[in-house]
Amino acid sequence: MSVVRETLLPPAPPPRRTGGALGWLRQNLFSGPGNTLTTLAILAALALLLPPVVRFLVTDAVWSGASGEACRPEVAGRPVGACWAFIGAKINYLVYGSYPAAERWRPNLFFALVAASAAWMLWLDAPRRGLGALFVFLAGPVLSYGLLSGSSVLGLVPVATSLWGGMLVTLVVSLVGIVAALPLGILLALGRRSDLPILRYACIGFIEFWRGVPLITVLFMANVMLPLFLPGDITVDRLVRPLVGIALFASAYMAEVVRGGLQAIPEGQGRAALALGLTRAQAMRLIVLPQALKVVVPGIVNTLIGLFKDTTLVSIVGIADFIRVLEAARADPRWSAPTIPATAYAFAALFYLAFCFSMARYAGFVERRLAAGERGRS
Amino acid sequence: MNPPAIEFLGVNKWFGATHVLREVSLRVAPSERIVICGPSGSGKSTLIRCVNGLEPYQGGTIRIAGRDLTPARIPAVRRDVGMVFQHFNLFAHLTVLENCTLAPIHARGTGRRAAEARAREELARLAIADLAPRYPGQLSGGQQQRVAIARALCLDPGVMLFDEPTSALDPEMVGEVLDTMTALARRGMTMLCVTHEMGFARRVADRVVFMDEGQIVEIAPPGAFFDHPEHPRTRDFLSRLL
Numbered sequence: 001m002s003v004v005r006e007t008l009l010p011p012a013p014p015p016r017r018t019g020g021a022l023g024w025l026r027q028n029l030f031s032g033p034g035n036t037l038t039t040l041a042i043l044a045a046l047a048l049l050l051p052p053v054v055r056f057l058v059t060d061a062v063w064s065g066a067s068g069e070a071c072r073p074e075v076a077g078r079p080v081g082a083c084w085a086f087i088g089a090k091i092n093y094l095v096y097g098s099y100p101a102a103e104r105w106r107p108n109l110f111f112a113l114v115a116a117s118a119a120w121m122l123w124l125d126a127p128r129r130g131l132g133a134l135f136v137f138l139a140g141p142v143l144s145y146g147l148l149s150g151s152s153v154l155g156l157v158p159v160a161t162s163l164w165g166g167m168l169v170t171l172v173v174s175l176v177g178i179v180a181a182l183p184l185g186i187l188l189a190l191g192r193r194s195d196l197p198i199l200r201y202a203c204i205g206f207i208e209f210w211r212g213v214p215l216i217t218v219l220f221m222a223n224v225m226l227p228l229f230l231p232g233d234i235t236v237d238r239l240v241r242p243l244v245g246i247a248l249f250a251s252a253y254m255a256e257v258v259r260g261g262l263q264a265i266p267e268g269q270g271r272a273a274l275a276l277g278l279t280r281a282q283a284m285r286l287i288v289l290p291q292a293l294k295v296v297v298p299g300i301v302n303t304l305i306g307l308f309k310d311t312t313l314v315s316i317v318g319i320a321d322f323i324r325v326l327e328a329a330r331a332d333p334r335w336s337a338p339t340i341p342a343t344a345y346a347f348a349a350l351f352y353l354a355f356c357f358s359m360a361r362y363a364g365f366v367e368r369r370l371a372a373g374e375r376g377r378s
Numbered sequence: 379m380n381p382p383a384i385e386f387l388g389v390n391k392w393f394g395a396t397h398v399l400r401e402v403s404l405r406v407a408p409s410e411r412i413v414i415c416g417p418s419g420s421g422k423s424t425l426i427r428c429v430n431g432l433e434p435y436q437g438g439t440i441r442i443a444g445r446d447l448t449p450a451r452i453p454a455v456r457r458d459v460g461m462v463f464q465h466f467n468l469f470a471h472l473t474v475l476e477n478c479t480l481a482p483i484h485a486r487g488t489g490r491r492a493a494e495a496r497a498r499e500e501l502a503r504l505a506i507a508d509l510a511p512r513y514p515g516q517l518s519g520g521q522q523q524r525v526a527i528a529r530a531l532c533l534d535p536g537v538m539l540f541d542e543p544t545s546a547l548d549p550e551m552v553g554e555v556l557d558t559m560t561a562l563a564r565r566g567m568t569m570l571c572v573t574h575e576m577g578f579a580r581r582v583a584d585r586v587v588f589m590d591e592g593q594i595v596e597i598a599p600p601g602a603f604f605d606h607p608e609h610p611r612t613r614d615f616l617s618r619l620l
């Protein structure tokens with residue numbers, strides 16, 4: 001029997017979801033015994049964990065006071081959670097370390113510069129991003145160095161790096177790591193795919209060496225060995241040594257991330273570029289690399305987050321980074337109270353969390369945007 | 379008398395130990411349209427990739443417009459020889475217009491304005507002017523392939539190479555691409571075209587080349603080729619194509 005339709009059906013609206021909020025709960029949280037159990041377990045865990053955290057951070061916290069006395073339960077007459085008064089009193093030290101108070105406008109200007117360049121780079125539709133990149137990767141570091149360390153040429157009082165500290169140092173170390181690791185990693189990844197065997201093996205050797213050595217070892221080596229490699233009369237700044245170590249270490253990881261991106265781009269892209277008369281360098285720069293980097297945005301951000309957290313390790317080679325000044329601050333006898341250590345570490349956790357979470361969110365945003373832009377790409 | 383647009387003289391090529399092109403000799407006159415067909419793996423893609431230096435070869439000579447294809451000549455040859463691929467290979471991160479202006483700007487040194495004007499003209503000629511601001515991912519396969527053709531034409535090539543331009547397309551899109559290629563043939567373009575579209579070969583080709591196992595087995599005008607194939611392998615191949 002054959003079928004021939006006589007009237008074509010008009011499109012109908014989709015069926016309405018039923019049940020409102022309760023229906024949503026049923027559908028999403030309690031659909032089936034397994035899911036219900038999971039939901040309940042997670043809710044129980046939250047009920048167990050959340051109240052003490054909130055009590056410590058907010059409800060029982062002490063917000064003001066001139067010394068550790070204010071944060072002692074016997075003085076306050078109630079249970080005491082976080083002692084935010086301590087952070088408030090020490091905040092300048094935590095941000096600038098021992099940077100001279102009169103010169104703190106320089107780190108402030110530096111923070112502003114960083115914020116502005118970050119905005120320029122991260123806002124994808126910003127005008128002249130190429131120029132911005134040039135600034136961030138070339139002019140920025142030089143300018144920042146001049147600003148922070150000062151020199152008579154600029155009319156700025158020199159400030160020895162041994163006085164830098166706190167968030168300032170953490171930021172400097174991370175930024176140098178990021179700004180060096182990204183271009184260096186790209187070059188290493190390209191070198192690893194080069195046709196020139198000696199270049200290829202040199203890059204592989206470099207990458208595998210840095211990936212194979214723990215960062216702590218790298219930092220110790222940079223501290224004691226870098227001076228050995230250099231002619232006797234050149235001394236390397238104590239802050240620069242771990243910076244070099246971190247930058248090389250991070251670039252090896254970055255190189256592997258970028259290499260993954262390069263491999264994800266179909267060979268036909270490069271071949272089409274060559275067939276159009278572009279040189280191999282142009283094909284790489286204009287066609288393959290931009291696409292490869294887009295693919296690995298999550299991996300790049302992941303590496304950067306790791307790098308940011310790893311910078312805390314510089315404290316073990318005597319750099320007064322955020323963690324180290326926090327340690328020094330909490331040893332202050334004026335501020336001895338039972339919850340001071342916990343407060344200090346909670347503050348550190350919040351600080352790192354805020355930065356890392358923003359990076360992760362930004363990466364998520366970029367990913368979604370790229371996914372939307374290349375919808376239906378075959 | 380003009381020199382041949384393309385000349386293969388005893389070309390040999392190996393991939394490792396595999397002998398993929400064996401003593402290939404072929405002479406393509408200016409404005410001549412050659413269709414190359416043959417079973418999968420017979421070396422068709424490899425042969426046409428040798429023309430613009432995308433594949434190196436180990437023996438014999440290739441001459442483009444009468445001049446030997448030396449490494450130093452490759453950039454100039456690539457600017458004069460357009461190529462269209464089976465999988466389009468449009469640059470996914472660039473708009474259609476940017477795809478078309480990239481090579482003129484960066485390989486030729488044309489100004490952006492002039493390159494854009496030229497690109498719009500070429501897109502309009504292929505009746506896809508309205509696609510200019512889109513990204514390749516937003517186009518149908520047939521549209522992508524026509525953009526790829528426009529992109530190649532923006533360099534004003536004297537020769538066009540096609541590597542199975544329609545075999546990745548849904549049947550209803552094959553026609554629009556073949557029509558574009560037919561129009562190109564009417565403009566007097568020298569064309570070297572790997573395809574199994576026999577209707578196109580009959581309509582457009584001056585000669586059909588049949589390859590098997592890296593060798594040219596038979597060359598004949600399309601009428602003779604399809605109706606009275608000489609070589610048993612050609613006959614065998616055609617019988618399986620129908």
Ligand SMILES: Nc1ncnc2c1ncn2[C@@H]1O[C@H](COP(=O)(O)OP(=O)(O)OP(=O)(O)O)[C@@H](O)[C@H]1O
Nearest residue numbers: 393394396398416417418419420421422423424425
């Ligand atoms: N990069 C490569 N490395 C090694 N062998 C290759 C490579 N590219 C192609 N070959 C081999 O060379 C031979 C010819 O390949 P080619 O792609 O030119 O064939 P083709 O005629 O275009 O086939 P198809 O119709 O499938 O596209 C095949 O045997 C193939 O396996």
Ligand SMILES: [Mg+2]
Nearest residue numbers: 422423424541
């Ligand atoms: Mg092929």
